[in-house]
Amino acid sequence: MKKKKKKKKDKSLDTAAAASETAEAQVEDPMAMFGEKKKKKKKKTATLEADTPRSESPAEVDSIASFGEKKKKKKKRPNLAEFEAQLKADGGIDDVVEEQAEEKPENTSEESWLDSDRDYTYDELLTRIFKILREKNPDLVGEKKRYTIVPPQVHREGSRKTVFFNLVEICKRMHRQPEHVIQFLFAELGTSGSIDGSQRLVIKGRFQQKQIENILKRYIMEYVTCKVCKSPETILEKDNRIFFLHCEACGAVKSVSTIKTGFKAQTEKRAAQRAAQ
Amino acid sequence: MSDIQNFKSYDPFADTGEEETQTKSFDYIHIRIQQRNGRKTLTTITGLPKEISQKKILKEFKKIFACNGTIVENEDYGQVIQLQGDHRLKVQQFLVDEKIATKSQVKIHGF
Numbered sequence: 001m002k003k004k005k006k007k008k009k010d011k012s013l014d015t016a017a018a019a020s021e022t023a024e025a026q027v028e029d030p031m032a033m034f035g036e037k038k039k040k041k042k043k044k045t046a047t048l049e050a051d052t053p054r055s056e057s058p059a060e061v062d063s064i065a066s067f068g069e070k071k072k073k074k075k076k077r078p079n080l081a082e083f084e085a086q087l088k089a090d091g092g093i094d095d096v097v098e099e100q101a102e103e104k105p106e107n108t109s110e111e112s113w114l115d116s117d118r119d120y121t122y123d124e125l126l127t128r129i130f131k132i133l134r135e136k137n138p139d140l141v142g143e144k145k146r147y148t149i150v151p152p153q154v155h156r157e158g159s160r161k162t163v164f165f166n167l168v169e170i171c172k173r174m175h176r177q178p179e180h181v182i183q184f185l186f187a188e189l190g191t192s193g194s195i196d197g198s199q200r201l202v203i204k205g206r207f208q209q210k211q212i213e214n215i216l217k218r219y220i221m222e223y224v225t226c227k228v229c230k231s232p233e234t235i236l237e238k239d240n241r242i243f244f245l246h247c248e249a250c251g252a253v254k255s256v257s258t259i260k261t262g263f264k265a266q267t268e269k270r271a272a273q274r275a276a277q
Numbered sequence: 278m279s280d281i282q283n284f285k286s287y288d289p290f291a292d293t294g295e296e297e298t299q300t301k302s303f304d305y306i307h308i309r310i311q312q313r314n315g316r317k318t319l320t321t322i323t324g325l326p327k328e329i330s331q332k333k334i335l336k337e338f339k340k341i342f343a344c345n346g347t348i349v350e351n352e353d354y355g356q357v358i359q360l361q362g363d364h365r366l367k368v369q370q371f372l373v374d375e376k377i378a379t380k381s382q383v384k385i386h387g388f
Binding site for chain 1 (some may be wrong): 357386387
């Protein structure tokens with residue numbers, strides 16, 4: 001509830017300020033998935049809320065004074081946030097949890113149809129059964145556990161390479177073969193790389209932790225979470241050249257798409273390419 | 278027995294025919310990003326429907342996003358639009374707004 005209210009408030013404010021503010025708020029969200037506790041997130045958004053009246057004025061100054069650099073940055077930020085929001089909407093692992101929590105306080109007037117002649121609505125019945133369930137056996141409804149993975153440790157090596165330290169550890173937690181994850185990573189990043197002696201992944205190109213995180217998140221959505229019950233306890237098996245996702249929790253089996261690299265444009269000079277051949 | 282009508286009226290296993298083939302023929306539109314030297318990037322769009330003139334779309338893209346771009350012929354992917362810079366979200370928005378594809382038909386790749 002709190003979050004929704006805040007967003008509405010922002011809209012009425014200066015739009016530029018709102019954009020940057022919501023961007024920041026949404027950037028926070030994916031972090032929650034990566035091991036950070038929800039408590040922390042709430043605290044931060046609260047402080048952000050307090051800041052909004054102040055942040056309004058500098059934003060206005062920005063739009064008037066056309067500093068080339070600043071404007072550029074601004075343009076990019078909401079875009080990223082938008083993308084992340086959409087990512088979240090696609091996978092909706094933690095969204096479901098949040099929505100449930102938000103809806104509860106809203107429908108407090110349960111069983112109001114008893115007094116009037118009208119029929120009960122679906123929503124009312126839904127809240128009713130959840131209320132009863134919560135009273136009688138709370139562990140059935142219990143808040144869903146968030147699926148968390150260790151944040152990827154990513155560092156730059158030299159100027160053109162990125163090292164991903166804890167890939168193997170993350171793979172173990174997801175119960176996936178590192179090869180599969182690496183294949184996905186490279187396909188999405190559109191680069192190549194290798195594993196070095198101490199099980200670290202060296203990726204060609206510059207990438208930040210957040211970018212890798214994003215891709216891992218997408219990997220989890222596609223290849224780890226069960227499409228039926230959203231449980232992350234799944235096993236990936238290859239059968240007749242097709243990968244199947246077996247859910248340990250509900251027993252569902254679903255085929256997943258193979259990883260495709262897709263079109264790769266020529267980015268390096270032709271002369272260099274010829275020399276490499 | 279014959280007065281039970283509702284068993285006859287509709288056969289769920291019958292071939293529905295046209296509808297399925299129509300939806301299946303539409304593949305995803307993939308929007309990818311590639312890193313170039315420095316902090317420069319390249320956006321590639323593959324899988325656009327063939328009925329649409331790629332040339333015109335490219336022209337629009339170049340105009341709206343204020344970037345340069347080309348059409349590349351590829352054996353596997355047909356015509357591919359390349360744009361300079363990261364325009365993945367804008368391209369998706371454009372495709373959805375122009376009703377070329379729905380949001381679920383567009384897949385954005387990359388970081």
